[in-house]
Amino acid sequence: MWHIEHNKIIIDAKEPFDARKIAVSGQLFRAHSRDNSYVFYSGDKRCVVSRCNNRAIIESDVESLAYFIDYFDITTSYHTLNATLRRVKIPLLSEAVRYGSGLRIIRQNYFEALISFIISSNNNIARIQKIITSLCTSLGVKKDDFYAFPSAEAMAARNTAFYEKHGCGYRAPWLCKAAKIAAKNNVLEDIAALPTPQLLDALQEFDGVGPKVADCVALFAYHRFDVFPVDTWIKKIYTHLFGASPSAQIMRRHLIETFGHNAGLAQQYLFYYYRTRGK
DNA sequence: TCCCAGGCAAGGC
């Protein structure tokens, strides 16, 4: 349960919500700790999440509160979701859910997620964060004391050399093309109404977006749980769990069959468990 | 130093 009090979102102690886990989960790339709290940025918005009496407290501009209720999926009970997920009989899943309890699937800005996950391909999280931060600083609108994620128009106005200079490597032309398309029309908003398979196809029309990046954008921006991003970590996990190493496509199909409409959430717990706990 | 990272596109079969 949750409520709003003095323009803050208050989340009850028993509802799983852990800002630290969410910040380092790899879903998003520009959250950081500050004092005893975590600062999250999305598009041109920002909020601060702290804890008090074991409750999570989300603070932002009054006009952004509704946005962050949606962003953190506050109206969904992860207490219930986790209980459902633990019933799937897969080795270590129950342990991974317990270990990652407090993680949530974030509803990110479409354009930010698309650009971020194009940058993510064959890249490591520390470097992805660094590149995105530098793009925000150089192309984003300055808010009071932070920079917004760049608009599609601002990104479209730069050439590949600019993105190469910011460490994007061979992804530079993909970023230019994606920004130009997004700046010209409303595709990213329009495809939000599509069923998941068609949404994934539409996302893969973008250069630099293959099956894995499409799954990440569908899950972390469009909130589709019937996907399962298979990256290098998941491949290791799969081999560890099932003692076989089929193609990523086969792994994905098997995992979606196994977890059904909670596949995306299960992916997040397994990814977090293996990446942060080691092994 | 070397291996690897939230993969993808292109080319060969």
Add this chain to the structure above:
DNA sequence: GCCTTGCATGGG
């Protein structure tokens, strides 16, 4: 359809 290769960059 599936499999292989080349790819920019820098973190650890």
